[in-house]
Amino acid sequence: MAVLELRDVMIGRGRRAVLSGVNAAVQPGEFIGVFGPNGAGKSTLFATLLGLLPVMQGELSVLGQPVRRGNALIGFMPQHRVQALEVRLSGWDFVASAYQGQRWGLPLLGRAGREAVQDALATVGAEALARRPLGSLSGGERQRLLLAQAILGRPRLLLLDEPLISLDPRYQQAVVELVARVQHERNLTVLMSAHELNPLLGTMNRVMYLGGGQAALGTVAEVITGPVLSKLYSAPIEVIRHGQRIFVVNGLTNSSQEAPHDADRHDALV
Ligand SMILES: Nc1ncnc2c1ncn2[C@@H]1O[C@H](COP(=O)(O)OP(=O)(O)O)[C@@H](O)[C@H]1O
Numbered sequence: 001m002a003v004l005e006l007r008d009v010m011i012g013r014g015r016r017a018v019l020s021g022v023n024a025a026v027q028p029g030e031f032i033g034v035f036g037p038n039g040a041g042k043s044t045l046f047a048t049l050l051g052l053l054p055v056m057q058g059e060l061s062v063l064g065q066p067v068r069r070g071n072a073l074i075g076f077m078p079q080h081r082v083q084a085l086e087v088r089l090s091g092w093d094f095v096a097s098a099y100q101g102q103r104w105g106l107p108l109l110g111r112a113g114r115e116a117v118q119d120a121l122a123t124v125g126a127e128a129l130a131r132r133p134l135g136s137l138s139g140g141e142r143q144r145l146l147l148a149q150a151i152l153g154r155p156r157l158l159l160l161d162e163p164l165i166s167l168d169p170r171y172q173q174a175v176v177e178l179v180a181r182v183q184h185e186r187n188l189t190v191l192m193s194a195h196e197l198n199p200l201l202g203t204m205n206r207v208m209y210l211g212g213g214q215a216a217l218g219t220v221a222e223v224i225t226g227p228v229l230s231k232l233y234s235a236p237i238e239v240i241r242h243g244q245r246i247f248v249v250n251g252l253t254n255s256s257q258e259a260p261h262d263a264d265r266h267d268a269l270v
């Protein structure tokens with residue numbers, strides 16, 4: 001059974017469609033990188049899978065069932081900034097606060113809850129962070145705790161919304177490797193959104209590229225090509241391969257011209 005199946009799906013906010021005509025199936029155990037410039041619809045897609053936004057048209061199923069809010073089969077790692085109130089929270093309490101979906105509450109956990117928190121912390125290698133206040137942790141360490149939160153309920157599908165943002169490249173690679181390890185240990189299907197392709201190239205199985213209100217799903221070789229992306233954006237897009245790295249650039253850009261929208265460039269050619 002497919003983990004995700006979308007048939008002619010339209011999603012959006014209010015009455016405004018963000019993506020339409022989406023057809024895609026994600027299989028168990030896949031690691032899918034979800035790309036597209038700011039505003040392309042990555043977070044909207046995740047919110048829809050979580051049942052927080054309605055499916056406007058078409059059919060969308062998660063593990064054979066229609067989307068629903070509070071689906072314990074899905075673990076979610078939101079884009080996160082530490083809130084003022086969380087600065088003094090310990091790593092343990094931060095993870096525990098998400099137990100059984102009670103985000104930001106501080107439940108008194110029973111034995112099963114304590115074991116689940118302990119287990120999640122151990123799985124992401126964050127036991128040493130349990131007693132440290134959130135405010136003292138690095139970005140990469142916080143990402144570990146967010147991942148621990150996301151796997152707490154033993155989900156089948158993990159949605160990670162831009163976990164690499166604002167991490168420097170060294171830590172980006174570490175987070176990708178950690179997610180891949182946890183994925184294998186827990187037998188998960190992963191959708192990770194990101195702004196750049198390159199940190200995920202060695203790890204992801206396929207890409208979902210969002211642009212121009214549409215989505216294209218396939219292998220890197222199938223999707224990350226000039227013709228496919230130009231069609232998606234209805235604009236000339238060039239794909240440049242350099243060694244192991246891939247750069248997607250607006251084809252109209254030349255040295256004397258700024259890119260019309262910085263968000264259209266996924267990797268600067270430096
Ligand atoms: N909370 C919101 N309310 C209304 N519109 C939003 C909200 N969040 C995002 N949008 C709009 O929805 C579209 C898709 O945004 P989003 O899914 O956040 O893109 P991405 O995550 O790829 O950057 C954009 O046009 C954005 O402006």
Ligand SMILES: [Mg+2]
Binds near residue numbers: 044161162
């Ligand atoms: Mg987003």
